[in-house]
Amino acid sequence: MPDSNSKFSAAEQGLGYIFQPRLALLHALECPEDDLVFIERNDDVEFVEQDGKVSLGSLKHKAEGDRLTDLSTDFWKSVRIWLVNFKVTGRTASKARYQLFTTAEVSAGSFLVQFEDFVADGERRARDADAALATSKSELIGKITAELAEFDSDELADFYSRITIFSRTPRIDDIPGLVGRRLITVRKEFRQALFQRLEGWWIDLVIQTLTGQRSEPIKVQEIHDRLAMLADDYKVDSLPIEFNDKLPEGSIDATGDKRHFVEQLRALDLSTDRIRYAIIDYYRAFEQRSSWARANLLVSDEIERYEDKLVEEWGRYKALVCENITADSKDEACITAGRELYRWAEQSTGQLRIREKVAEQYVVRGTFHILANSTPAPRVHWHPRFLEKLAKALGVAA
Structure with missing residues (x-):
């Protein structure tokens, strides 16, 4: 002072x-x-x-x-x-x-x-x-x-x-x-x-x-x-949206970022532009959740229950797109299935809201990336064999 x-x-x-x-x-x-x-x-x-x-x-x-x-x-x-x-x-x-x-x-x-x-x-x-x-x-x-x-x-x-x-x-x-x-x-x-x-x-x-x-x-x-x-943002069916135009400080390194969720996207051979947007969604969702927590706007276990909901829906769609993936499937088929699973998460999950009126897409997209970045193992992944690749990279048996 x-x-x-x-x-x-x-x-x-x-x-x-x-x-x-x-x-x-x-x-x-x-x-x-x-x-x-x-x-x-x-x-x-x-x-x-x-x-x-x-x-x-x-x-x-x-x-x-x-x-x-x-x-x-x-x-x-x-x-x-x-x-x-x-x-x-x-x-x-x-x-x-x-x-x-x-x-x-x-x-x-x-x-x-x-x-x-x-x-x-x-x-x-x-x-x-x-x-x-x-x-x-x-x-x-x-x-x-x-x-x-x-x-x-x-x-x-x-x-x-x-x-x-x-x-x-x-x-x-x-x-x-x-x-x-x-x-x-x-x-x-x-x-x-x-x-x-x-x-x-x-x-x-x-x-x-x-x-x-x-x-x-x-x-x-x-x-x-x-x-x-x-004031509408503080009703029981809504939350404030504060980061829809915010960007991470500094440059966004779509090619060199080593976080798990980014490595997952590289495993699908996605363009650097799509990876860049994923990094932005991760940042916005992470900062937004932190802001809600600091303001005590979340009820007990609300984030955890929301994440469980996304993981379950991801599991259902993964079972569908990976139904024909076997141990003998080539990597091209795995990449195709993984891309479809990621396309679903990006474009078809707007109804999976933490609260009814929280319709901003970065919340759900970014939360998927947060789940994909979980340690010691990601809670969601896109490439059907990503967990095996991660285990090998860490020197752990799959």
């Missing part, structure tokens, strides 16, 4: 950057589906309602014990941003509201406590703000005072009446639990995993927006739709 006492520590700033999209996600889940979300447009986050009303939010994650006082820069820097928007959107004709979300607490004696009240007295706020600014000699406050002077008293009263401070906003590590309370259709022990997947998708969406890969605003409905889709 970083040393928060070091003068070089940027822990709080780092938390602040991560806090912004996380809090925006929490807030979005509370908004109507017709709302639009903009990230880093006119403020940290901006919500636009269907009738055109706009809420600009400044999001601040502060150190434990931080307090907002009359001249806190978090407030006045936000005011400066909001003034620009207020001016360009028509001043008193503007439809904008301005919100400061901060984990800090407003000091009891500060005039800023007025901004925590939804019933706003704009004239009083403007008068007290002017008095507070007059006590400062800082360059920043001086610039803000000059910018405020461009507005008449009615405009300032209107502007200040639009501001709300949400103090003691949930801290960054509290947000997953608050989102979890909105996931009541999902069993409690799975909510953390669901939040992580939702947040991963959300962060990717924010990055696309900030880098310009996505030009249109984010629809709140997109977030609700994604949440509903992810």
Whole structure:
């Protein structure tokens, strides 16, 4: 962990950057589906309602014990941003509201406590703000005072009446639990995993927006739709699918890989392309099963029972395709039978699912490869004489 006492520590700033999209996600889940979300447009986050009303939010994650006082820069820097928007959107004709979300607490004696009240007295706020600014000699406050002077008293009263401070906003590590309370259709022990997947998708969406890969605003409905889709993965007849586009790190060595399941495919004289896809399926299935196990999504012995099911079905089809293979059969006949058995496993086993709605093919194909890679002896094999060849290679009598 970083040393928060070091003068070089940027822990709080780092938390602040991560806090912004996380809090925006929490807030979005509370908004109507017709709302639009903009990230880093006119403020940290901006919500636009269907009738055109706009809420600009400044999001601040502060150190434990931080307090907002009359001249806190978090407030006045936000005011400066909001003034620009207020001016360009028509001043008193503007439809904008301005919100400061901060984990800090407003000091009891500060005039800023007025901004925590939804019933706003704009004239009083403007008068007290002017008095507070007059006590400062800082360059920043001086610039803000000059910018405020461009507005008449009615405009300032209107502007200040639009501001709300949400103090003691949930801290960054509290947000997953608050989102979890909105996931009541999902069993409690799975909510953390669901939040992580939702947040991963959300962060990717924010990055696309900030880098310009996505030009249109984010629809709140997109977030609700994604949440509903992810939540379906945690029902009793389904499991999350997370590796359908993942590849192993580094290069895939279809010609030099020495694992048993790969050697089995070479014994069938398969092309390097087919072997490469088999290595990918093995990787995806292995990583997926590990992910399910880490998230405690599997019931007792579920993987073992699934593997037993595949082994039995493999045995049935092997008995069929190898019915005419005898001790006198030539290797060409064995390769033909083995290829047919492997073709069946690749293309005709989609119905052999670990759960009814887990239809991704890499799960079953990859599990066959995991079984073919079992030690000390593979639980499934393709070439009818592969076990004999393996025994000879290991110097063990078949």
